[in-house]
Amino acid sequence: MTDTLLNDRLLRALRRQPVDRTPVWIMRQAGRYLPEYRATRERAGSFMALCQTPELACEVTMQPLARFPLDAAILFSDILTIPDAMGLGLSFAEGEGPRFARPLRTAADIERLGVPDPERDLGYVMDAVRVIRRELAGRVPLIGFAGSPWTLACYMIEGKGGGDFRIAKAMLAEQPALMHRLLDILTDAVIAYLAAQYRAGAQALMVFDSWGGVLAPAHFREFSLRYLQRIADELPRGDGDQRAPLVLFPKGANCHLPALADTGTDAIGIDWTIGLDQARRLTGGRVALQGNLDPTLLYANPDAIRREVARVFAEFGHGPGHVFNLGHGITPEVPPAHLAAAIAAVHELSPAYHAD
Numbered sequence: 001m002t003d004t005l006l007n008d009r010l011l012r013a014l015r016r017q018p019v020d021r022t023p024v025w026i027m028r029q030a031g032r033y034l035p036e037y038r039a040t041r042e043r044a045g046s047f048m049a050l051c052q053t054p055e056l057a058c059e060v061t062m063q064p065l066a067r068f069p070l071d072a073a074i075l076f077s078d079i080l081t082i083p084d085a086m087g088l089g090l091s092f093a094e095g096e097g098p099r100f101a102r103p104l105r106t107a108a109d110i111e112r113l114g115v116p117d118p119e120r121d122l123g124y125v126m127d128a129v130r131v132i133r134r135e136l137a138g139r140v141p142l143i144g145f146a147g148s149p150w151t152l153a154c155y156m157i158e159g160k161g162g163g164d165f166r167i168a169k170a171m172l173a174e175q176p177a178l179m180h181r182l183l184d185i186l187t188d189a190v191i192a193y194l195a196a197q198y199r200a201g202a203q204a205l206m207v208f209d210s211w212g213g214v215l216a217p218a219h220f221r222e223f224s225l226r227y228l229q230r231i232a233d234e235l236p237r238g239d240g241d242q243r244a245p246l247v248l249f250p251k252g253a254n255c256h257l258p259a260l261a262d263t264g265t266d267a268i269g270i271d272w273t274i275g276l277d278q279a280r281r282l283t284g285g286r287v288a289l290q291g292n293l294d295p296t297l298l299y300a301n302p303d304a305i306r307r308e309v310a311r312v313f314a315e316f317g318h319g320p321g322h323v324f325n326l327g328h329g330i331t332p333e334v335p336p337a338h339l340a341a342a343i344a345a346v347h348e349l350s351p352a353y354h355a356d
């Protein structure tokens, strides 16, 4: 797909090239805080039906762009489509989050797993990418994504999210070779899946390591970072102008920022528990940074939100290599007008940081 990209701020910032102002997009920008999202989801019948119907996934992807002057679209899908395609039986119980009918508990469960063929087994995702690219018509770039191998393993072993991950942690301590076997299969799956999204039209690729931060440092290096490194090394994502920037989001793992910058990723998503000034020092200008307003601050009033957005820019400082975002996804009760205030503040305040 080669239509002209009319707004390339996101891609330029991820490549640390100069821009006129800081680009902005928001994790979970298509989601329950928007009444129009809730209406489409109602029509679809379930969250999975929404993901699996490319026209509806496209519809909700476009909803935040119709409301707000955002610089990117993100594919509407979920990180758990890969384990679902591996046969674990994903469902989302109302108000409860994800559940797997068949979590991984034994070596035999893991040995049985195959790497899904993205076009055959996850064709609905690739179709959604193609439909969204057509609908965007080059207005802004489309971000594709996947979960990190470790984060996917957590859900697949526990059968759900949250908690203390005691089953997954017992497995890594008792049977490290078995855990590595699972992580290797998942890394192959993530690489194939992201490469297929790239071929279908995704213009930047993001890997969510939402649960990397629950690991002790030595375990993070062995069971998460090693596989993020393999993704950075092996993911086919084009060359030259067509090369899709890679963004890693290591939530809660800020002590590993120097090592993450060494992986060769283009950018790192930063949560709100570290300042962008410190993150910039730790990564030594080798990567772009994406973030990092505390998502809960969007419950404050618009004047306070504007001051907090100003603080994020002041902390990053001058020059290229910043993409504004929250430090994690926007939450369901945030008033859309508060997000509008944050985005307006980005448009108003950020040009000063890109002047000569």
Ligand SMILES: Cc1c2[nH]c(c1CCC(=O)O)Cc1[nH]c(c(CCC(=O)O)c1C)Cc1[nH]c(c(CCC(=O)O)c1C)Cc1[nH]c(c(C)c1CCC(=O)O)C2
Binding pocket: 026, 027, 028, 029, 030, 031, 032, 041, 047, 074, 075, 076, 077, 078, 079, 080, 092, 096, 097, 098, 145, 161, 208, 210, 329
């Ligand atoms: C851990 C994780 C998941 N999914 C995802 C992650 C990594 C990011 C993070 O750390 O939050 C990633 C994700 N999930 C979703 C997107 C869509 C794109 C976007 O707008 O950012 C993305 C990028 C849609 C979604 N994925 C989900 C929803 C809500 C579903 C609904 O409509 O009820 C959306 C919009 C469901 C989901 N999916 C997941 C959980 C834990 C939940 C339930 C919690 C919740 O409800 O927020 C797994």
